[in-house]
Every structure is written in C-alpha cells, then in structure tokens.
Amino acid sequence: MKKYLSIILAAVMAxxxxxxxxxxxxxxxxxxxxxxxxxxxxAVADVDAIKSAGKMVIGITEYEPMNYxxxxxxxxxxxxxxxxAVCAKLGVEPEFVIIDWxxxxxxxxxxxxxxIWNGMTITDEVMNNSDVTNAYVKNAQVVVTxxxxxxxxxxxxxxxxxxxxxxxxxxxxAALKDAGITPTAVxxxxxxxxxxxxxxxxxxxxxxxxxxxxxxxxxxxxxxxQVEELAAEEYGIACRKGSDLTAEINKLTDELKADGTMDKLxxxxxxxxxK
Numbered sequence: 001m002k003k004y005l006s007i008i009l010a011a012v013m014a015x016x017x018x019x020x021x022x023x024x025x026x027x028x029x030x031x032x033x034x035x036x037x038x039x040x041x042x043a044v045a046d047v048d049a050i051k052s053a054g055k056m057v058i059g060i061t062e063y064e065p066m067n068y069x070x071x072x073x074x075x076x077x078x079x080x081x082x083x084x085a086v087c088a089k090l091g092v093e094p095e096f097v098i099i100d101w102x103x104x105x106x107x108x109x110x111x112x113x114x115x116i117w118n119g120m121t122i123t124d125e126v127m128n129n130s131d132v133t134n135a136y137v138k139n140a141q142v143v144v145t146x147x148x149x150x151x152x153x154x155x156x157x158x159x160x161x162x163x164x165x166x167x168x169x170x171x172x173x174a175a176l177k178d179a180g181i182t183p184t185a186v187x188x189x190x191x192x193x194x195x196x197x198x199x200x201x202x203x204x205x206x207x208x209x210x211x212x213x214x215x216x217x218x219x220x221x222x223x224x225x226q227v228e229e230l231a232a233e234e235y236g237i238a239c240r241k242g243s244d245l246t247a248e249i250n251k252l253t254d255e256l257k258a259d260g261t262m263d264k265l266x267x268x269x270x271x272x273x274x275k
Contacts, residue, residue, distance in 0.1 A: 046245040047090075050114055055092050058083055059099040059113035061167075061188040065213040065269045066119035067096065078137070078269040083117050085261055089252045101188060102169035105129040108240055115245060116238040119207060121171040126238055131246040135234035135274035136253060137266070141175045142211045143227040145196060145203035155228050156181075162202035165195035172205035175230050190214075197221055205230070209271060234274045 050056050060067040066079040075096050087094045099107050099116075107113050108130060121139060122132055143156050153159050156179050166173035168185035172192070176183045184201060186192050192204035193214060208229060215224040239245040256262050257273075266273045 046114060046240065046243040047248050050092055050245070051090065053092070055095045056083070056087050056090070056115070057095045057097055057113045058118075059104060059107055059116045060096050060118040061098060061101050063119055063189055063207075063210060065209060065271070078265055078271055079117055079119060081265055082136075082256075082262070085256055086249060086252045089255065090248070101167055102185075104169065104238070108238060111240075114239070115249075119209060119235050120238060121207070121233045122236040123171060123174070126236070129241075130238035131241055131243055132236040132238055133246055133249050134253065135236050136262070137209070137235040138272040138274050139233045139235055140208045141172050141205050141230040141233065142208040143203055143205055143230070144193065144211050144215055144224050145227055146223060147225050149202055150225050150227050153227060156205075156230065159203060159227075163200075165192040165201040165204040167192055167206070170206075171233060172207070175205050193221055193224065196224060203227070212270065 060079070062068050063077075065077050067075060067077045068080075070076045080094075080096065083094045083096075097113055099113065104116050104120075108116060116130070119137070119139070120126060122135060126132055143159070145153075145159075145162075149162070153162075156175075160179070160181055164176055164181055164183035165186050166176055166183040167189045168187065170189065172189070173183055173185060183205070184195065186195060189204075189206040189210050192201075192206055193210075195201035196204050208226075211226055213219065215221045215226065237246075237249055239249070253262070262273055265271075
C-alpha cells in the first residue's frame with residue numbers, strides 16, 4: 001500500500017512541476033508578444049496620424065539657408081521647400097514650429113512635433129534618440145570670428161584662450177567641447193553669430209551652410225570671416241523611434257531626387273547633396 005501511495009505522490013509532484021514550468025513559460029512569452037504588437041502598432045501610427053490631421057508638425061529653429069523668414073514673414077529655405085514638397089506628396093500641409101534645440105528629442109517623444117527637420121547633423125546622439133532618415137545634404141562645422149582675430153589665429157587648436165558662443169545641443173557646441181573649450185550656450189546659430197558681431201564672444205562654431213549664407217561681403221555679417229573648417233558632416237531628419245515616417249520620407253525623397261526637385265533646391269540654396 002505504501003508503495004502505491006509513493007507512486008501516486010511522485011506522479012502528482014511530476015505533474016505539478018510540469019504545470020509550474022508551463023505557467024512560467026507562458027508568463028515569459030506574453031510580454032514579448034505584447035512588445036512585438038506594440039512595436040508594430042507604433043510603426044504605422046505616425047503617417048496615418050499625420051494624414052488624419054492633414055498636417056505634419058515640423059520642429060525647427062530659424063536658420064538660414066535651411067529655415068528662415070522672407071521679406072513677407074513667410075518661412076522659406078532649403079529645408080522649408082524640401083518639407084513642403086514631401087508634404088505635398090503626402091497630401092498634407094507643413095506646420096513649422098520653433099523649438100528649443102537643446103530639448104528637441106523631448107519635443108519629439110512628447111509628440112508635440114512629428115519630426116525635427118532643420119539642418120540637423122547626424123551624430124551618435126541623434127541616432128540614439130531617434131530614427132534618422134538617409135542623409136540629404138553635406139555639411140561641416142566652421143569657426144567664425146572677426147578679421148582682427150583671424151589675423152592672429154589660423155586653427156581652433158590655437159584659439160583655446162578665446163571666448164566662444166555656440167547653439168546649445170548643436171554639433172558646433174560638441175566640437176568646441178571636444179577641443180577643450182566650454183562655449184557660452186545660446187538658443188540658435190543666429191544668436192551665436194550675433195554674440196561675435198556684438199563683441200560679447202570672440203568667435204563661434206556654426207554650420208558652414210549658415211556661415212556661407214550669413215557672413216562675408218554682401219551678407220548680414222560682412223565683418224565676420226571663417227577661420228577653419230572642421231570635420232565633414234551630413235544632415236538628416238529625425239523621427240520617433242519605430243516611426244514609419246522615416247521610411248516614408250526616404251521614399252518620397254527618392255522620388256524628389258528622380259524628378260530633379262532636390263537638385264534644383266541644392267542649386268538655388270548653394271548646397272551640396274549627400275549621395
């Protein structure tokens with residue numbers, strides 16, 4: 001009798017172990033399946049939401065020649081016209097919203113904007129915090145100062161004793177910090193130029209696209225000159241992680257390249273397209 005009871009108890013214990021293991025396996029699998037479902041849902045959310053709203057909300061700063069206002073107070077520039085062309089293909093209107101560049105990813109994650117489209121250099125930080133489109137324009141950081149300062153300095157490495165300004169969160173600020181220089185952080189690149197022009201900073205580091213458009217003879221800052229071009233970079237458009245908007249912009253950009261629109265914009269604003 002004891003022998004039979006032992007057999008029965010052993011069988012019951014074996015069944016309990018199997019059921020417990022199955023329960024644990026089910027608990028482990030369910031969150032994975034849910035996460036996959038959530039990722040899939042997120043991947044279709046943005047384009048559908050933009051089409052339903054009838055507009056794409058685009059985070060920018062005022063930055064010539066990418067996004068700036070013309071004499072009538074309307075937004076224009078390479079990125080402005082590029083975004084307008086993409087939105088036209090989507091059947092929606094672009095809405096340009098000025099953001100704090102230092103908080104750009106917070107704005108994106110909070111869904112107060114659909115993307116960041118403003119001559120944004122593709123960096124590790126950008127790629128870690130967003131999904132980035134294919135590169136579309138070549139860029140570089142450049143040191144800008146006065147002719148008087150340039151007479152005594154030829155490279156950034158020689159300028160560590162000077163005061164600098166740079167847009168907060170920008171590639172220019174990062175380049176200065178890499179060189180051991182802590183700049184005064186300002187809200188945008190236009191403000192960095194203003195700091196140098198007014199004499200409150202000796203120099204600044206900004207995108208060469210803006211430096212070419214805003215400094216030298218016949219520009220807003222005729223007295224400012226470029227000293228040194230730093231490492232080459234490329235611009236991209238930031239969308240939310242997992243967003244289907246990234247692939248959609250890439251697809252529509254390929255169409256704009258094929259019909260010659262991108263080449264015409266690059267020629268108009270004197271920029272070099274990334275290949």
